[in-house]
Amino acid sequence: MSKKITIVENIAKSHYLNQATSTTSALRDQLQITGLLPAAVESFDLQKKRALVQLRAKSTDLEKYIFLAWLRNTNVRLFYRLVIEELEEITPLIYTPTVGTACLEYSHIYPFLAPPGVPDGLFISLDDRANLKNIIKSYKPYPFDESLTPQIAVITDGSRILGLGDLGVNGMGIPVGKLQLYVAGAGIDPRRTLPITLDLGTNNEHNLKDEFYLGLRRKRASDEEASFRIYALFFSFLDDVIKSLIELYPELLIQFEDFSSEHAFELLHRYRNNTFCFNDDIQGTGAVILSGFINAVRLTKKDIPPKEHRILFFGAGSAAVGVAKQLLDFFQFEQGMTEEDAKKLLWLVDTKGLVTLDRGDKLAPHKIYFARKDNEGHQCKTLTEAIDYVKPTALIGLSSQGGIFTEEILKKLARLNKNPIIFPLSNPMDNAECTFEQAMKATNNQVIFASGTMFPSYTEPETGRVRYPGQGNNMYIFPGLGLGALLAKPRIITDKQIYKSASALAYSLNDEEIALDMLYPKLTRIRHVSAEVASAVIIQIVEEGLARDETVISLVKNDLEVLKTCKGPQWENLVKFVEENMWDHGREKFFECKI
Ligand SMILES: NC(=O)C1=CN([C@@H]2O[C@H](COP(=O)(O)OP(=O)(O)OC[C@H]3O[C@@H](n4cnc5c(N)ncnc54)[C@H](OP(=O)(O)O)[C@@H]3O)[C@@H](O)[C@H]2O)C=CC1
């Protein structure tokens, strides 16, 4: 009885239980809200229809973003019903590309995002350092149930938001957007997600001068001011935040997101062996692009033996090095190559040209491993020179330099290869190194293509055939990886778990997708795909002896060898188990909530 009363009281107060115009007359009377709503009692279907009409009536994508943010903060279930059922339409609005615009404008649109009582996410500023635990505890988007502690935190310091640079606290849109994809893509309970933006100042002059900018109005402290870099303010603050988070929520999975490369690698190195965490830009991106590459290798196999690929990265930051590392593993694990031979298939270009050991500058630590030493004095200063020298079969853009893959560059790739692999992966859309249309036209429709932000389809003028681009975005990996890890409960995320997430994604294509030469599965299948990714991760965690969940262990342990084939009834059973553990917006249960 008392539980029921609590639910009744909470329906009136909670953006999660809110039924708005669907509240029955009896319940309206009980809640004493009868006069606060118009007379009609609508079905959830009709509510969704109205929300879609309102959404589509907005004239810009930013207005749509604001509308969706308002909906999320007032009616969680309706919001997620919309996202899940209209995924292809809504993903570009809550994620890249529109989230990029929303981040640029965040301080300007903020009042519309967070009505009183519903925080957009957790802001932790340097000035809060003495009070970290209280601040973290204060984030309770669903205060009515103490058992709903956070399971996943996506944490950024806003220093490299997509390809847009240092946006300071305006970067909050990214952890918020990533966690929405966790809910939509892998059925993580939205009440158990924790978006965090750390405020260590910003070096963005535009923001510092903007009267509406909402973060600390000061520059970031330079690491060089510390006597030892590892003790710099940045790392000691991060240590305090992570420690407080773990003390409060020992089972929390932490996803590092959009930290500048200057800190991203060191952060991962610092926490990966003692904390339940991963870096999405290094590891998630590495896995998703490996997956697309595995399918590209399959498509080109009759013309190029896998070991003869030559892969040129334009960009040598956290994402490029993360992808290079995964490809290196692929050539070693699947193609039987030695580490040294595999490394020779990979070249990186940065602002100073081809990354080589002899080029005369001090390389950032993350570039040294892949820096070439066999270039025999060749110093390619430009991308064109690097292409002429390397003769790549695959060109991967992770540079944030929109349009840099010019027609001339694309044509060069087409001359070198029957089916050039061209992945302009930088985000948001304006930062993509080329568009799908440009790549199709310049390669006589022969390109094998994936971009970080989804491009429109392209109709071949000669044949009328409609061609669809792939979307190589870590959103295909992190939801399933996170879900698998939460279910199996290891204490750390290992490289092998990441690798298995990539191969599971690659092999998740169904017959129709394979027949269409797709590199990634359709977005509309994301929940099932995430369940497969999660299952592969779970199997790996059990194999490593790291699983701590008894149900998962008993489900996997005895069938480990057969499960590793990712086929057969045991595999289907595991995938089903994962799917059954996904949160659902509960359209039926919701309206049966009769008090
Ligand atoms: N599709 C996806 O899933 C993902 C996409 N990304 C995208 O990847 C991009 C890069 O991210 P990240 O690696 O973290 O960023 P970084 O800033 O760490 O790396 C950017 C790299 O590009 C190089 N670069 C920049 N401008 C030029 C230029 N004019 N000529 C040559 N090289 C250049 C930089 O060189 P230097 O080192 O000399 O400064 C650097 O190596 C972003 O746009 C991001 O949105 C990231 C993660 C996932």
Ligand SMILES: CC(=O)C(=O)O
């Ligand atoms: C997709 C992503 O994580 C990025 O662009 O940073």
Ligand SMILES: [Mg+2]
């Ligand atoms: Mg990112």
